[in-house]
Amino acid sequence: TRSTRPQRLLNAVRKHATRGDPQSVISAIDHFCRHSEWAMNIGDEKGSILDSVVSELNPEKVLELGTYCGYSTVRIARLLPPGARLITLEFNADYAAIARQVIAWAGLEDRVQLVEGASEDWIPRMKEHFGIETFDFVFLDHWKDRYLPDTKLMEDCGLLRKGTVLLADNVICPGVPDYLQYVRNSLSYKSCYFKSHLEYTKAEDGLEKSVFLG
Ligand SMILES: Cc1ccc(Cc2cc(O)c(O)c(C(=O)NC/C=C/[C@H]3O[C@@H](n4cnc5c(N)ncnc54)[C@H](O)[C@@H]3O)c2)cc1
Numbered sequence: 293t294r295s296t297r298p299q300r301l302l303n304a305v306r307k308h309a310t311r312g313d314p315q316s317v318i319s320a321i322d323h324f325c326r327h328s329e330w331a332m333n334i335g336d337e338k339g340s341i342l343d344s345v346v347s348e349l350n351p352e353k354v355l356e357l358g359t360y361c362g363y364s365t366v367r368i369a370r371l372l373p374p375g376a377r378l379i380t381l382e383f384n385a386d387y388a389a390i391a392r393q394v395i396a397w398a399g400l401e402d403r404v405q406l407v408e409g410a411s412e413d414w415i416p417r418m419k420e421h422f423g424i425e426t427f428d429f430v431f432l433d434h435w436k437d438r439y440l441p442d443t444k445l446m447e448d449c450g451l452l453r454k455g456t457v458l459l460a461d462n463v464i465c466p467g468v469p470d471y472l473q474y475v476r477n478s479l480s481y482k483s484c485y486f487k488s489h490l491e492y493t494k495a496e497d498g499l500e501k502s503v504f505l506g
């Protein structure tokens with residue numbers, strides 16, 4: 293059977309990246325997406341903004357919604373101090389299998405817990421199943437119609453604390469209007485927009501950074 297795009301992306305990582313070198317994994321995926329096949333990774337331009345938010349925050353407990361092939365998982369985990377933990381949720385078994393191998397190639401499996409399942413099922417179980425009190429940083433990059441319900445679910449489950457930072461990809465393209473309206477108008481968030489471009493294209497896109505005020 294024909295290979296899938298995620299499998300071809302993984303092959304490019306194995307061919308061009310050095311085991312244990314996260315930056316080479318990131319570069320190999322960006323090269324593959326620019327020169328071979330576009331894929332919906334956050335990419336290098338928005339990825340640099342993600343890097344700066346993570347580096348400034350130095351989070352201990354991180355949640356990522358939507359692993360896909362693990363590109364942003366590697367970008368975030370490579371910046372975390374040892375002992376910090378990143379839980380990433382992915383409900384597509386094929387994507388999860390590829391992401392596990394990308395994360396392992398980068399040598400970051402000790403910091404990352406990839407959980408196969410739906411965000412709506414696992415967010416309510418974070419405390420009892422993973423011993424998580426609250427998250428310091430949440431990266432949203434899954435189906436766009438899930439950003440708002442999952443944010444409200446995280447609030448209701450007490451997973452956000454004063455100062456927790458939410459960073460949302462694709463707030464312009466594909467766009468998440470209901471989520472934007474909520475975080476920009478709610479008194480519980482301080483929100484700001486980082487203008488950028490849709491990965492590997494000239495189309496406008498951006499990231500929304502929202503601090504939970506408790
Ligand atoms: C019009 C248009 C179309 C596409 C684009 C291009 C474009 C650019 C981008 O950066 C994008 O992030 C996207 C995009 O659609 N991303 C959706 C990403 C989903 C991944 O997350 C997984 N997942 C989805 N819901 C859940 C869930 N509840 N629990 C657990 N995992 C979930 C899926 O299994 C996938 O692994 C698209 C731009 C414009």
Ligand SMILES: [Mg+2]
Pocket residue numbers: 332333334433461462
């Ligand atoms: Mg995205």
